[in-house]
Amino acid sequence: MLTAQFLLLGAVLFCIGVYGVLARKNAVMVLMSIELILNSVNLNLLAFSVRHGSVDGNTFALYIIAIAAAEVGVGLAMVLLIYRNRRTIALDDLSEMKG
Amino acid sequence: MLAADLLVAQNIGFGIIALLMVVGALRVVTVNNVVHAALWLVVVLSGAAAQYLLLSAEFVAITQVLVYVGAVMVLFLFGTMLTRARIGAENDLNNKNWKIAIPVSLLMLGVMSWVIVDGFRDEKLIENPGEMSQVPIQLISDDIFGPYLLPFWALSFVLLVAVIGAIVLARKD
Numbered sequence: 260m261l262t263a264q265f266l267l268l269g270a271v272l273f274c275i276g277v278y279g280v281l282a283r284k285n286a287v288m289v290l291m292s293i294e295l296i297l298n299s300v301n302l303n304l305l306a307f308s309v310r311h312g313s314v315d316g317n318t319f320a321l322y323i324i325a326i327a328a329a330e331v332g333v334g335l336a337m338v339l340l341i342y343r344n345r346r347t348i349a350l351d352d353l354s355e356m357k358g
Numbered sequence: 359m360l361a362a363d364l365l366v367a368q369n370i371g372f373g374i375i376a377l378l379m380v381v382g383a384l385r386v387v388t389v390n391n392v393v394h395a396a397l398w399l400v401v402v403l404s405g406a407a408a409q410y411l412l413l414s415a416e417f418v419a420i421t422q423v424l425v426y427v428g429a430v431m432v433l434f435l436f437g438t439m440l441t442r443a444r445i446g447a448e449n450d451l452n453n454k455n456w457k458i459a460i461p462v463s464l465l466m467l468g469v470m471s472w473v474i475v476d477g478f479r480d481e482k483l484i485e486n487p488g489e490m491s492q493v494p495i496q497l498i499s500d501d502i503f504g505p506y507l508l509p510f511w512a513l514s515f516v517l518l519v520a521v522i523g524a525i526v527l528a529r530k531d
Contacts, residue, residue, distance in 0.1 A: 260365055260372065263478040265413070267471060268376045272383055272402070274467040279387035281459035285451050287392055287437050291399050294430065295383055298406045301422075305413045309483055314493050318501040320410075320418045324425050325513055329520035331430050335437040336527035342441040343530075351453060 265306035272299035286338045286348040290331060297327045368412055375412075379405035391447045392438045396431060403427050414492050 272295055279292025301320045308316025342348050382401035389395050403426040410419035453459075502510050 260368055260412075260483045261478070262481050262483045263474050264372060264376075265409070265483070266474045266478065268379065268409070270467060270470040270474060271380055274463040274470070275380070275383040275387055277466060278459045278463035281462060282387065282452050282456035284453045285392065287434065287441065288387075288395060288451060290437075291386055291395060291434065294399065294426070295386065295402065298403065298426075301418070302406060302409060305410055305415050305418060306483065308415065308493075309413050312484075314497045314501050315506075317415050317418050317493055317498050318506055320415070321421060321498070321502070322506075322509060322513055324418075324421055325517065328425055328430060329517050331433055332524045333520050333527070335433055336524040338437055339440055340527050348441050349450070 262306060262310055265302055269299040269302040269306070272296075272302070284349050284351055286341070286350055287335075289350065290334050290338070293330070293334075294327065297323055372409070372412055375405045375408045379409075390449060390451050392442070392451070393435070396434045396438060399434070400427055400431055403431075416492050417495050417498055 276292045276295030276299065279295065280289055283289050283292060301323055304316040304320045304323070306316075308314065308320075338348050341353065345352070379402050382398045382405065385398040386395050386402065389398060403422065407419045407422040407427070410416075410422060
């Protein structure tokens with residue numbers, strides 16, 4: 260197995276996630292795309308962990324999984340709050356803080 | 359080069375799983391039904407867990423299945439069902455200017471692939487495939503409770519704040 264094949268898979272997933280964040284209007288879909296991005300980073304960390312023969316990458320991957328879980332929890336709570344106040348979660352409509 | 363050094367079975371497995379993951383990820387960002395997108399995300403996350411197994415990181419793979427496929431997906435489905443009355447296909451999931459995102463992400467992909475291919479070329483992940491053994495969980499815990507103890511504390515605090523914040527945000531009063 261080559262190092263580059265895992266890194267390339269991570270890059271492809273990362274770019275698909277970035278596309279999702281940019282293109283999607285629905286807030287839940289944007290959160291899903293962020294999950295794609297975080298997973299691609301995890302893939303890179305584990306590949307480098309194997310490449311350097313150390314377990315540090317595994318530790319970081321576990322930390323990232325925990326951070327992602329916290330992020331989804333808070334993010335969905337915010338989405339529910341926005342939906343309750345405005346009856347929509349389309350990100351285009353949330354423009355009060357626009358300069 | 360010896361046949362054993364090529365790891366044919368692992369490479370075939372990697373290719374199949376990688377294809378599944380890329381197709382699933384593309385469906386996540388293109389399908390026009392939120393529940394279907396969540397289910398395609400399950401495919402991608404399970405594929406990621408399988409790749410972690412190929413990288414001999416069993417503990418991370420199991421945590422991935424437990425946390426992502428188990429907990430996060432349930433959260434997503436709850437979020438979907440609580441924020442819309444009907445569940446089905448919709449036409450307005452994309453921004454007005456969503457087409458701009460295609461060249462942006464393709465440009466990023468081009469630059470990243472160029473750097474990766476230029477930097478690693480045909481470097482092997484591990485010189486001696488026979489040495490690739492599973493990561494002992496004891497080493498991971500020594501790592502977490504040794505040099506990375508401070509980030510672990512910070513992480514515990516972040517989780518506490520996230521739990522309290524989610525309750526405060528979602529409470530009705």
